[in-house]
Every structure is written in structure tokens, then in C-alpha cells.
Amino acid sequence: MTLQPLWPLWALVLVAVPLLAFCAVMLVRQRKHRGAWARRSGVALALVALLLGPSVVDRTGSTLQSNAEVFFVVDRTGSMAAEDYDGASPRLDGVRHDVEAIVEAFPGGRYTVIGWDSQATRQLPLTTDARAVRSWADTVRQELTTYSAGSQVDRPYAALEQALVGAAERNPNNVRLVYFMSDGENTDGSDSSADAELTSFAPLAPLVDGGAVLGYGTAEGGRMRSYDGVTPAEQAPYITDPTRGGAEAVSVIDEVTLRTIAEQLGVTYAHRITPDSVEGVTAGIDLADIAGDGRREEVLYRPVLWPLAAIALGLITWEMFVIARAYPTRLGPDGFETRRKVGAR
Known part of the structure; x- marks a missing residue:
């Protein structure tokens, strides 16, 4: 007793x-x-x-004690609703699949989510609760179309820097893995510009031990449905492009930008167009080497x-x-x- x-x-x-x-x-x-x-x-x-x-x-019993800290940096801009993933599904469906698969690949770790659209925010603080991450992935949606301020892939830089620096100060011996998930698109909008010089992620490389940049979308592109928070997705109208006479807007992946970010962070790049295994972006990280004291008694x-x-x-x-x-x-x-x-x- x-x-x-x-x-x-x-x-x-x-x-x-x-x-x-x-x-x-x-x-x-x-x-x-x-x-x-x-x-x-x-x-x-x-x-x-x-x-x-x-x-x-x-x-x-015993549970795996891992000192892996996994940072998901997720693009929630309107272009991530483009329907060119696994046929004609929204790109965010690919994000949902990959987030859950990566969590399964690193059991016992700590996870955090940084999402960005018109601004970047910490959506989920570092937690060992894998269910909370899966719940977030299941419910993540694109930003409200009326509040869209364009896409800019360096928007999450400050939030990611703050999260990485804080984690390194608290647990300097832990392994930090960053999974940057986006279509890489940069479009005109408030506080963004398609031809603006992007902030380099290179200063963050010393704080990153592994991970990957995951790119979603195709060169042919896909149409995007609008989102108002009320209308069911299948009934929402497609977003139009005023510069094309009101025709339906098409979003295409920018792999050049995504590969550049991967090089700056010192991680690999993977093009994700179908719900395949994520082993290619997790297999290079030996879980046994980052397992801390192995297993702990529970x-x-x-x-x-x-x-x-x-x-x-x-x-x-x-x-x-x-x-x-x-x-x-x-x-x-x-x-x-x-x-x-x-x-x-």
C-alpha cells in the first residue's frame, strides 16, 4: 500500500x-x-x-526514455489546401500523415509544433504526449482565407529560433530534430513579397541535429478551396486569382526554395506527394543512440x-x-x- x-x-x-x-x-x-x-x-x-x-x-513495466526533441514546423497558408497530394487531396492531408508517422518513428521523445500562416505561433509546447500531437494533426486546417497575407517561408524563423535556443539551454545534451513542412511557395501579400530576399536558416544549423525539409505539391500545381471556418470543405468555392481575370488560382511547389532551406539547416530534403513511408527521413537517426538511459521502469x-x-x-x-x-x-x-x-x- x-x-x-x-x-x-x-x-x-x-x-x-x-x-x-x-x-x-x-x-x-x-x-x-x-x-x-x-x-x-x-x-x-x-x-x-x-x-x-x-x-x-x-x-x-518499462517505457523508452528518449532525449529526442522533435520540432514540427508546419505551413498553414492557403496554398497548403492545394489539391495535388496523392491525386486530388489537399497538401495538408500529407502533413497529417507524415506528422503521425514521424511521431511513431520516435517513441518516447518530446514534440512541439510551430505553425505559420499570416504569422508564426507555437501551436503545441514541448510535450511527451504523442496523443496531443496526433490530435493537432487530425484537426489542423489552413488559415482563414479572408485573413490570408500571402505565403512567406521565412515567417517561422523567429519562432523556431526561440524554440531551439530555449530547448538547447534547458537540455543541452538532448537531440533536436526539425521537420520543416511546406510547399515553399512565396506569394505577394501583406508583409511578404514573392521576390523578397528570404531570411537564411543557416544560423540555426548548429542547434539542429537532424530532421528534414518535406515538400508538398507538384510542378503542375493544384486548385485551392477557400476556408471560412463554417462551410464544409467539399462545398467551399475555389480561391480565384484577380491577376488572371478571376480564374481559379493554382499553387505550385517551389522545390528550389525548399532545397535551399534544407541546405541551410543541414538536413535532407524529401518531396512528399503520396502517403509513403517516412523511413527515408527518419532512418538515418539511430534511436538507440539517442535513447538516454535506455528504458525506465514505470x-x-x-x-x-x-x-x-x-x-x-x-x-x-x-x-x-x-x-x-x-x-x-x-x-x-x-x-x-x-x-x-x-x-x-
């Missing part, structure tokens, strides 16, 4: 000490009703003991709360029964309800 408190210890002490002290004082002072206060003290003790979380070992506890809960419920039921008996009502000679004087409990 061991204790696994249901509350933080400071909160438990803050509540339990005054409660038990009050019951002890009333036991001493209320001699005529000592039985009642003994009952109430029993309820208090049972509840405090319950909050201490008495538990027994359910099972033991103990799972099963709380045993029902006996204490039963005791507390029984005493509370007893208290309610005594109170109900102490206050019966009856009709007096004058026809009005009268109450019997409360007796000792």
Missing part, C-alpha cells in the same frame, strides 16, 4: 489541518454531544484519508478508495438519520404543528 495524493500536499494540509483541529476541539468542548462529534470527526478523517489516495501497485498504481468512501457515506447517512429523528413534527391539540424538543444525540 502506498499513497498517491489526489490533491497537492500543500492544498491537502491547508484543508485537513483546520478541519481536523476543529473536530478535535468540538469533541472536547461538546461533552453532551460527544457521540455526534465523534461521528462527524469520523467523516472528516475518512475524507482526508481518501484524499491521500491510498493505492496498490497495479502493474509495472509503475502504475490503482487507487483503493471505496472502503473509505463507504465509511464516510455510512457515517453521513447515520448523521442524517439522527437529525431527521431529532426533528419530527406532529399536530398539537390546537391543530398547529409542534416540534419535540431535541434530545441528546
